[in-house]
Each structure stands twice: as structure tokens, then as C-alpha cells.
Amino acid sequence: MDKDKRISNAVIRRLPKYYRYLKELLRNEIYRTSSNELSNMTGFSASQIRQDLNNFGGFGQQGFGYDVFNLSNEIGKIIGADKDYKIMIVGAGNIGQAIANYTGFYENGYEVIAIFDNNPNLIGSTIKDIVIKDIADVEAYLSENFVNIAVICTPKSVSQAIADVLIKCGIKAIWNFAPSDIKGPEDVSIENVHLNESLFSLTYHYNKREREK
């Protein structure tokens, strides 16, 4: 998959959005689309879309447009949506619970197989039939169980230390909700989610419009 290397991060960020809209078209039994139609749906320009999708080798054909099924399959493979993942959650607070309870993950092939916390009041209780384990036992757990993705939902004061332990135990993908960037070695994929940053983007535009009134 050498062609991956030429794909910019900006394009990668747009792929899940294409994937989502293509799946929506399939659900509506629409099997052919155009860059103009995709533009209307996604808000990206048609030329941007053509350029992005060209990265994956000309799924668009003059006069025919895009084959929705093939295109969504190909993009799904690239972003890894065709695979199943075993997930562990560290931190069973608000966000951790919301993620553990989110049924959309199960539909998409993500299976939460373990939840850890350090709070004695939470350890032993269950979320969706999964017993919350003591974080002190995480190394022993990972020596016996394979996990693809660790979701970190702890306070930021401990998030990096916990990530370091998980990485030492062989975890190669971290989805971080603690409000502080987690860093790790080159061979570990880390996605830092910052909900505050999304909120600031909203308040930027909101205030800009208020000022312009």
C-alpha cells in the first residue's frame, strides 16, 4: 500500500466524511453519485472532492460518476472501517461511560471488552455487562488479552502516565479524551480528541457574526 504515503493528513481527515455520506447513499439505495452531489452533501467543493478521490485511483468515470458501492468499499478499507476492533476504556467517568454505552460502536465493529478505573466505588460495578476492573490490574490483563485500541478518559493529570503503561504493554492505538495531548513513540497511533477546541471553533464563528452585526 505504498500509495498511502502520498496521501496528506488533510485528505485522511475528509475520508470518514465521504465514507459516512456514501453509506447514507447506499442505505437509500443510490448506487451512483457525482462530485457535485457529494459536494452538496459534504460541503466540500466538487473540485476538492475530485482531487481527493483521485488519490485512490480514478473511481470516477466521465459521464458515469462514482460507483457508490465500490467507492465506499475502497474508502472503508483505507480507513480501516472494514475491520473489527477490541477496545478497552480507561476511566469510567462521564466520557468513559458515554463511550462504553454508545451503541453506534458495536454496529461499526468496535467491541468494548474491558473498562478500568481507580475509583473503589466504581470497581466491580458494571456498564453493559462489563465489570469495571481495577487499573492496578491493567498490566496483568493486557498480558493475557489482546486489545486493538485503548480509549483514555481519565483526568489529564494521569493520562500520559497511563498511556505510557499501556504502550509498554503493547497497545498500538490510543484514542485520548483527556484534555491534554498524549505523546508516544512513532509506532503508536494516537488521536487526541479535544472537545473544547471544537467548542472554541464554534464560539469563534458565533462571536465573529455577532461583531459583524
Next chain:
Amino acid sequence: MDKDKRISNAVIRRLPKYYRYLKELLRNEIYRTSSNELSNMTGFSASQIRQDLNNFGGFGQQGFGYDVFNLSNEIGKIIGADKDYKIMIVGAGNIGQAIANYTGFYENGYEVIAIFDNNPNLIGSTIKDIVIKDIADVEAYLSENFVNIAVICTPKSVSQAIADVLIKCGIKAIWNFAPSDIKGPEDVSIENVHLNESLFSLTYHYNKREREK
């Protein structure tokens, strides 16, 4: 604030990250920084940072660097972090509850003042002393109460319809967690959060590394 207009969306997306790191420096009583130091913290290149921050009129001085306090203040003003916001949440499921319970918002000047749902089992119960109201009463509520930001945490099947009602009632900023893009008129700021897209970005990089092994 005419200069706002020249700032690209990509820059706007990076500002909250600068803001977060600058605040961290202030908490550690560090009042001067450089594009190199910011580069180490944020992962953006030093030249990118200089270019971004130049948009706001040369806060960096040759041989001195950036004044952390002034720079964070200016960025805070641009992204609207210097203001307080009244927030309503529609949908008191997993995500809605997590957001209502998230104390970080209160520290940053966001106040959740109302929560709505359509589930009779939830209506009347409380989250953080806020009584969950019937969504059927939302128009009456908004005719008497001012809300800056509506957070939509409903299933996607109803998210656009609810947004339409809120917009009709004068809401000008929507933070949407339903997994389907909400659309609205030009004068309404809408930020669609797609956690699945962030997860796909993670699985893309994870799978790419696995393939390259």
C-alpha cells in the same frame, strides 16, 4: 475586526490548541515563549506557528519571542474564550449527560442552564440540579430565556428537525453531536462533532502501520 476575514479555517482550528498550551505555560508561570518551544508543545512546525500568529499582528518580537500573557489574551478574545455562554442541551442520553456533567465547561465560562428530552422516564429528573424539561416546551422556554449555544445530543433521525425549531426560536450557535451534519442558514454557527471520524482517523493510521510491518 476586519482582519478576521482573512484568517483561514485551518488557522482557526489551530488557535484553540495554541490557547490551551499558552494557558498551560501561564499556569507554570512561564511568561515568554518562542515558536520553537510552541512547536515542541503543539507538534506544528515553528514556521507554521510564526505564520499563524502573524495573522494577529506580530506578537512575536525578534530576540524576545512571544509574550505568553498577551498572546493568550489576544487568541482568547479571537476564539471567544473571554466570554461566558449560556448553554442548553437537547437529548439527555449518554453524550448529553456526559456534557451536562463535565465540570470543565463551568471552569471555562460555560453554564448549562437547561436540558431537554422527549423521554417521559427522564423528564423531571435532574442532572447537576438541572431538571430535565419536556422537549415539547422548548419553544416556550426560548421565548422567555436567552441561550447562546444549543448542544444537540439526540439521535440523528430527529437532529435536523430539532435544530430547525431551535433556529426558528433564535438560536445562533449549535454544537451537534448527533452523527449527521446539521445544516442551517448563514447567520447560524454550527459545529458538527463526529467522534466516529476521529476514530476512523485513528484506525487509518493504526492499519497503515500494521500493513507496513
